[in-house]
Amino acid sequence: MSPRDAIMTNIRGALAAGGSDEARRKAVEARLSRPPKGVIPARGQLDDEARVELFCEMARRVTASVVRVRSHDRVPKAVSEYLRAKNLPSSIRIGDDRRLKSMPWDKFGSLEVRRGPSDGFDETGVSHALAGIAETGTVALASGKDNPTTINFLPEHHIVVVDAKDISGDLESVMGRVRKKFGKGEMPRTLNLITGPSRSGDIEQKIILGAHGPRAVHVIVVG
Amino acid sequence: MQITSPAFKQNARHALDDAQLQKALGNVRGGFIDKRQKAVDALPEFDAxxxxxxxxxxHTLxxxxxxxxxxEKQVTAAGGHVHWAETAADARRIVLDICRMTNARTVTKGKSMITEEIELNDFLEAAGIQPIETDLGEYIIQLRGEHPSHIIAPAVHVNKEQVEADFRRVHNHLAPDRDLxxxxxxxxxxxxxLRAKYFEADVGITGANFLVAETGSSIIVTNEGNGDLTQLLPRVHVVLASIEKxxxxxxxASQILRVLARSxxxxxxxxxxxxxxxxxxxxxxxGPEQYHVILLDNGRSSMLGTEFQEMLRCIRCGACMNHCPVYHAIGGHAYGWVYPGPMGAVLTPALIGIDKGGHLPNASTFCGRCEAVCPMKIPLPKMMRHWREKEFERGLNPATQRYGLGIWAWFARRPWAYNLATSLGIPVLGMLGGRNRRFSWLPLAGGWTRHRDLPAPDSRTFRQQWRERDAIKQGALS
Structure with missing residues (x-):
């Protein structure tokens, strides 16, 4: 018997007492095809503006910095202001994201825009998030050439652009968004849910920022 | 790792005498409990x-x-490979095969208790492959040649001075005046x-907090980002997870994530x-060119359909040990195997046998804090009691304990004999207590009196006092 069959036989033997196979199969198929929503905290169930405000507030609580700008055109200015304020080199790494690419980066002549995945030598990376989650101040990023995952982890500073209209109240709504975008049961290779900058409490339980991922996360909310 | 659970009592003794450890354990008693409470209080829906x-x-189980x-179907559809392992040895062999196939020399690892359970590091090293732990706590204890003493804070038993000494010992490029x-x-x-190590590694191994049937996804939850770099940079990503994930x-997954981090x-x-x-x-x-998942049973399927099935709900948050007075006193290593604290007291006997893990479910006063904070509402004390019953059924506890329980059972089944014995015994004990009303020594009660005095009983038994209390109540009513 293959190890798979042996394990399955064991499981089925142990579960034998619990209901007919047909009924179990139906219950499982039903749950997989129509995932129940469960308990959704009231915290994020707000009108549009209050939801975006909650997102900003929660992101700040997990020590991300947050700014809001009116349109995509204004993102390069916000990025360049961040770099200046943090005394960072005037250079960023971005992927192929259409929204990021079409931004007027050249208005800031001295700003170097490097494209493609991070090689580990970038001080600052810029990504466009798929969605934001207001209840926790989390951004959701999907892998791929538009926003390579290395940009989320290797640079010291990670700037995340998120559209206000993509900020949902709760995690389940973002999962719903992912289903819609990639197709039911389909996923990007990686979906990163990021809540603030990297940290560790492993030495004497003292929380320190910048463990292995970015030391700082800066969120730019558009709209 | 060598199982020292049968020596639990000696382990606990050493732990209590270890000043370094006792200092470090102060960090468990402090931080975790308050932080959890604050997060729980801020979410009215927490209990729901x-x-x-x-x-x-x-439902899943x-x-x-x-x-x-x-x-399995979804992982395969996404281009991943699923491997099934009945035992720890099977899982180790599968990991090695994957490493050999890709000519791996070094392997980075995200934090994973399951790789501790199957003793993967020693095995890989013996096969000439260098495993590198990348979680800060795991990295520290790997340098020290130790095992985790806590499932989410593996180096909670170590103080910063010890970490500095370890770094100076191993990182020999360090200038003596470098501040650490x-x-x-x-x-x-x-x-x-570790930054350099991520790029060098051929294979990255992580555990999984969840495996999602809907999509074939594995989920890891971390704070440092080490698990992400581990699975992002090498050519091959191996996920090792037990079947109940x-x-x-x-x-x-979203529902459970909400209680996981808070707890x-x-x-x-x-x-x-x-x-x-x-x-x-x-x-x-x-991203990696290959994605493998190893589904490990290693005793889980045998827990299904038994009184220990509910233990398979455990999401390894560590809240039970953070709130356990026994864990607070002795730390994790005393438990003698991979999983410490209340969850370990239930899981360890299931995985290594009650004959070896029998002390663990006995090291509890059943105060119930573990169950009260468990995000998955696992009845941990009840299951520890089940283990005690099994131990007794199999005659594994010491003879004195068995005789003692036998004598107790004889009296407990015969109220007249119980009454007689207590109404004779209690006044005698009361008298023997002398002026101080306490005993610093009593035959057969050394386990108690070695550490504290036993108060001498009142001159009447509990049942006598209860009857009097009832009589007074009756009088007051009439």
């Missing part, structure tokens, strides 16, 4: 979410075979060393929750 999380896992099938006195500077040093859907570290959400599905896609500029 615990019920939801419990129900999701119960009752249909585990079907969800495993669905999960604070957690910040220690972390910077580890970050620099399955949840049906992304929504189910573990008091965060609303951990910094990185990462869902991985298959290897890199056409056109992806980064």
């Amino acid at each position: 979410l615990r019920d939801s999380a419990r129900d999701i896992k119960n 009752e249909n585990l075979d079907l969800y495993l099938e669905a999960y 006195t604070e957690p910040e500077t220690l972390l910077d040093e580890a970050r620099r060393i 399955i949840v049906p859907t992304l929504n189910d 573990a570290t008091g965060q609303d959400m951990s910094v990185y929750t990462t869902l991985s599905t298959g290897p890199k896609r056409n056109g992806d500029p980064d």
